[in-house]
Amino acid sequence: MTLHPQPQAGQAKPWAFPAPERTSLPNGLTVLHCDRPGQQVVAVEVNVVAPLAAEPESLDGVATIMARALSEGTDRHDAEEFAAELERCGATLDAGADHPGIRVSLEVPASRFTHALGLLADALRAPAFPEGEIERLVRNRLDEIPHELANPGRRAAMALSKELFPADSRLSRPRQGTAETVERIDTAAVRDFYRAHVRPATTTAVIVGDLSGIDLPQALAGTLGAWTGSLAEPRPKAPVTADDTGRVVIVDRPGAVQTQLLIGRIGPDRHDRVWPAQMLGTYCLGGTLTSRLDRVLREEKGYTYGVRAFGQVIDSSADGKGAAMLAISGSVDTASTGPALEDLWKVLRTLAAEGLTDAERDVAVQNLVGVAPLRYETAAAVAGTLADQVEQELPDDHQAQLYLRMAQTGTVEATAAVVAAFPADRLVTVLVGDASQIEEPVRALGIGEVKVVSG
Incomplete structure (x- = not known):
């Protein structure tokens, strides 16, 4: 019997997180674009600096x-017409909306990019905010809250x-509001918030995909570039503060038959030098x-x-006023709640x-750094990460440098970071x-x- 020879792995190709090009339009809008040959679905992420703290x-x-x-x-299409145009x-x-601001996401085939970008620009430039639609959205939101x-x-x-x-x-309050606050929202409130915060000077558009057949400057000039609005001073940020005195809150x-666990505190955000080591250590933990x-x-x-440990940026700024939520989450059956928490603290x-082992550190590097090329196969994944960097006031090469720093982080450094992130006596x-x-x-x-408290 003649067997086909076993395929052999080829030479690994060098990879780095894509580097965007940054430009500004005359109206003050910032554009980051990244050409990804072969990515025929173009992704656009728009960040508007309209933080929840401004509500x-x-x-x-x-x-x-x-x-x-x-x-x-x-101003050009009613709600049904707008939906139909997107579908075409x-x-x-x-x-x-989240704490840093408004995020609008568009995905479209490259062959229809310019028309879809015009629809996106219309939505930002001149939304109609019909009273009936606002009332419907408020009712929908009120229906979501009990769930x-x-x-x-x-x-x-x-x-x-x-x-x-x-x-x-x-x-400290729900991101999308409570029943008491949402039921007060009307068309006038929505329009007032729009007029106060949505303008090109406080907006960044991230565009990723195969741009080879697209005249991007011309497409932008007739769409997002036609949006006008006043300039605005940057909104001052208050530093994030929290009380992480060790304590337990039981929501009855x-x-x-199960207990949901969420154990957390705040810690350094992505601007801090410890972030790469903290990511590695947290991955080893959970x-x-x-x-x-x-x-x-x-x-x-x-x-x-399953139980997971993670770090999630909640508010970030280059001036050191941001923070990340460091947390452990999972669920256990009711009878095992006490023993599970006891073992978790152990x-x-x-x-x-005792610290982490070199083997744990190596697995974390492989899983976080080694698989990054697979994580960023789509234009949407790249655009999302670049938009996160914009929201968090990070340099354009942050993600590429992050992978390099994680690969260079040693076991001792990762141990110190995760121990500092999850001190056993300073967790809520x-x-x-x-x-x-x-x-x-x-x-x-x-503990x-x-x-x-009442559930």
Whole structure:
């Protein structure tokens, strides 16, 4: 029998995160574009500096309603016509609001790019904000809120934010508003927020895809370049502050058969030199099925299907006023809540005492750096990361430099970073579950003062 020879791996090609080109339009709008030959679906990410902290008092959620309303008609098309025009282009348009500002995302085949970009420009330049559509969006948002409160993961996130951040900080309140604030939002409030914050001078557009057949300067001139608006002074940022005194908050869900865990504090953001080591160390702690937390809580003890540790930027700025949420999340059955938390704290203390191993560090580098080319195969993935960099006031080469720094980070450095990120005595723990079953076992652990709140 003659067998076909086994295929052999070829020589690995050098790879680096794509470098964008940066330009500015006469109206003040900033453009980052990145030509990706072969990527026939072009991705556009638009960042507008309209932070949630700028929402008027008692109108939390108005930024979300405004973002959703951008595609509900313009000065050229009503809502149905606008949707039909997008469909003819084969395009998708999404918009949302988060703490840094408004994000509008467009994906479209390269052959229809210019027309779709014109629709996007119309949505930003002259949204109609019809009263009936605003009322519908408000009703939809009010319908979403009970579902979010019923979701243990979302409920835990809300409780952690409320517990960590000062009551007067926008970070302490739900990003998309509460039922009390959303029901106050009307068309006038949406238009006022738009007029106050949405303008080309505070906007950046990121464009990624195969641009070889596109006259980009001409396409921009007739679309986003035709948008006019006043200049604006940068909005001052307050430093992010939080109270990470070790304590436990139980959100009572009588009869719950599982307990949702969310354990967190704030730490350095992506501007800090420790970020690459912190990413590596956090990945070793709880970034994958082979991490320390999963090895103990899932494989050895069978408490959970999985526990994850992560760092997520919540607000970032080059002046050092930003921060990231450092957290551990997962769920366990109710009876295992106390033992699972006890073992989780043992993992943290053992990590502080013994450190990471070289093997753990090597696996983390391979999984975070080695697979990066696969992560960024699509134009949308590249555009999203570049837009994140814009939001967080990072240099254009940040992601490329991040991979280089992670590859150069040693085991000792990664250990020090993750131990500093998750000190066993400075963590706020939120548990969404049956307080009658879990309160006493949790108190016995001595990981901080315990209080119970209504679910």
